[in-house]
Amino acid sequence: MSDAPQRATFYELQAENRRNSVLLLVGFFALVLFLGLGIDVFLLGWSPAGDGAIEFPLATPVALLFGLFHAANSWFGGAAQVLASTQAQPADLQDPLERQFVNVVEEMAIAAGLPKPATYVVPDSDPNAFAVGRDPAHASIAVTRGLLESLDREELQGVIGHEMSHVRNLDIRAMTLVTALLGAAALLSDVARRGMYHSGGSVGRSRSDSRRSGDGGGGGMALLFVVWILVAVLAPFVARLLALAVSRSREYLADASSAELTRNPLGLAAALKKIGAAHQPTRLISQGSAHLCITDPRGLKVNERDGEVAELFGTHPPLQKRIAILEGMAGVAAGPGPAG
Amino acid sequence: MIFMALLFLVGVAVVIALWLVGQFNGLVQLKNQVQNAWAQIDVQLKRRADLIPNLVNTVKGVMKFEQDTLEKVMNARARALGATSMKERGDAEAELSQGLGRLLAVMENYPELKSNQNALQLQEEVTATENKVGFARQFYNDVVMKFNSAQQMFPGTLVAQLFGFQPSEFLAVPEADKAVPTVDLSLS
Numbered sequence: 216m217s218d219a220p221q222r223a224t225f226y227e228l229q230a231e232n233r234r235n236s237v238l239l240l241v242g243f244f245a246l247v248l249f250l251g252l253g254i255d256v257f258l259l260g261w262s263p264a265g266d267g268a269i270e271f272p273l274a275t276p277v278a279l280l281f282g283l284f285h286a287a288n289s290w291f292g293g294a295a296q297v298l299a300s301t302q303a304q305p306a307d308l309q310d311p312l313e314r315q316f317v318n319v320v321e322e323m324a325i326a327a328g329l330p331k332p333a334t335y336v337v338p339d340s341d342p343n344a345f346a347v348g349r350d351p352a353h354a355s356i357a358v359t360r361g362l363l364e365s366l367d368r369e370e371l372q373g374v375i376g377h378e379m380s381h382v383r384n385l386d387i388r389a390m391t392l393v394t395a396l397l398g399a400a401a402l403l404s405d406v407a408r409r410g411m412y413h414s415g416g417s418v419g420r421s422r423s424d425s426r427r428s429g430d431g432g433g434g435g436m437a438l439l440f441v442v443w444i445l446v447a448v449l450a451p452f453v454a455r456l457l458a459l460a461v462s463r464s465r466e467y468l469a470d471a472s473s474a475e476l477t478r479n480p481l482g483l484a485a486a487l488k489k490i491g492a493a494h495q496p497t498r499l500i501s502q503g504s505a506h507l508c509i510t511d512p513r514g515l516k517v518n519e520r521d522g523e524v525a526e527l528f529g530t531h532p533p534l535q536k537r538i539a540i541l542e543g544m545a546g547v548a549a550g551p552g553p554a555g
Numbered sequence: 556m557i558f559m560a561l562l563f564l565v566g567v568a569v570v571i572a573l574w575l576v577g578q579f580n581g582l583v584q585l586k587n588q589v590q591n592a593w594a595q596i597d598v599q600l601k602r603r604a605d606l607i608p609n610l611v612n613t614v615k616g617v618m619k620f621e622q623d624t625l626e627k628v629m630n631a632r633a634r635a636l637g638a639t640s641m642k643e644r645g646d647a648e649a650e651l652s653q654g655l656g657r658l659l660a661v662m663e664n665y666p667e668l669k670s671n672q673n674a675l676q677l678q679e680e681v682t683a684t685e686n687k688v689g690f691a692r693q694f695y696n697d698v699v700m701k702f703n704s705a706q707q708m709f710p711g712t713l714v715a716q717l718f719g720f721q722p723s724e725f726l727a728v729p730e731a732d733k734a735v736p737t738v739d740l741s742l743s
Contacts, residue, residue, distance in 0.1 A: 325595060
């Protein structure tokens with residue numbers, strides 16, 4: 216009967232991820248608008264009053280179009296792009312290990328009451344796993360070959376349960392969007408910065424100078440210019456931190472949901488121990504998709520430390536902590552037995 | 556004035572009607588989910604019944620000393636397929652689960668089977684199907700709990716009574732099965 220609040224949480228999680236996805240898109244377009252307008256005003260010399268160097272804003276519509284295209288592209292093709300970038304191949308049913316992987320995915324899909332996600336294997340010897348897709352009907356779960364070779368069936372079940380929870384809670388939507396928009400934000404701010412170097416920033420200054428003689432708002436314009444430069448420079452960095460923060464908080468929840476699906480928290484705990492012991496970088500999974508994985512593919516020790524810095528830069532909470540929590544659950548579950 | 560009051564009453568009636576429709580649809584949706592979950596169990600049980608003869612034929616030559624285990628499995632399968640009542644079928648399926656669990660466990664003692672690709676593959680398929688049966692039951696119970704809670708909690712209970720919804724029954728058997736793997740817990 217203790218299940219009741221958990222059920223509610225799972226709907227809350229979905230609602231929260233829907234909200235996060237919308238906020239992400241809104242934030243992304245606000246950024247695009249801001250960067251585009253900045254290029255128009257400070258670099259091309261457009262003025263809202265109509266007395267600038269160019270009559271119509273040029274960079275703003277271009278940037279918005281680019282943003283729109285990129286958002287649509289990542290919504291429909293983001294998952295495929297992530298999979299392609301890791302060289303993931305569809306699981307081969309003739310191979311015993313990959314057959315077992317597909318079976319375990321089917322089991323977890325049944326436990327979660329979801330359609331079976333597509334199954335992919337990444338040809339990399341470091342154990343890792345991730346899930347992508349915009350909703351459960353368009354989801355994919357990918358594991359590295361190394362994961363299949365090092366885990367037994369029970370441990371694999373724990374890992375797949377973890378990924379299936381990301382699918383069920385719609386974490387994959389928010390995360391896939393983050394991955395794709397992160398790339399776009401980096402590109403845009405790069406364009407803005409390049410433009411700045413080419414015009415030496417002098418355009419912005421002379422513009423605000425001429426503005427000063429005009430309406431006396433020069434001080435404000437200069438301040439805006441500084442803010443704009445800061446945003447352009449910091450946007451990718453802030454977006455990264457945001458992605459990391461979102462991802463970190465999801466991991467504990469996905470661990471707990473995995474235990475709820477498999478009713479066996481020790482399977483996942485054992486898997487995390489093995490994955491932690493084999494901590495070397497997962498070569499094929501790039502930085503841009505690090506937050507999608509069950510453990511940080513970069514093999515950074517930053518995730519294993521406690522503290523402010525680790526909390527800011529790790530994509531994942533410390534493995535030790537996650538294992539301890541799972542083992543705690545098992546201790547409770549072993550006592551009175553599962554309810555219901 | 557009277558017109559305004561009437562308008563207000565109609566507005567209230569519309570809101571209540573919409574709410575009723577929403578509640579009713581929610582309950583129907585849950586009921587369908589329960590039926591779906593039930594059908595899923597059936598699909599997996601059928602798949603299991605199809606796999607068993609293959610498995611038994613593959614291993615019976617090697618597992619000479621486990622003939623009664625194999626026989627038990629085949630008998631339980633036959634009774635499950637021929638069952639006429641839910642109770643009879645439930646008992647037979649539970650016995651089948653037990654027998655299969657034992658069979659899979661003793662298979663570990665036969666090195667010949669470990670080098671037999673066909674046997675290994677069948678073992679994986681049977682294990683997967685056993686798990687699927689278990690998880691389908693677990694999911695069924697999860698959905699039944701949602702459906703029943705929706706009928707028992709306050710505003711829902713009015714609608715459920717009004718339209719004559721009945722709570723569904725939980726499957727009690729699998730929890731006994733599920734208890735078996737927890738033996739592993741003592742290891743750590």
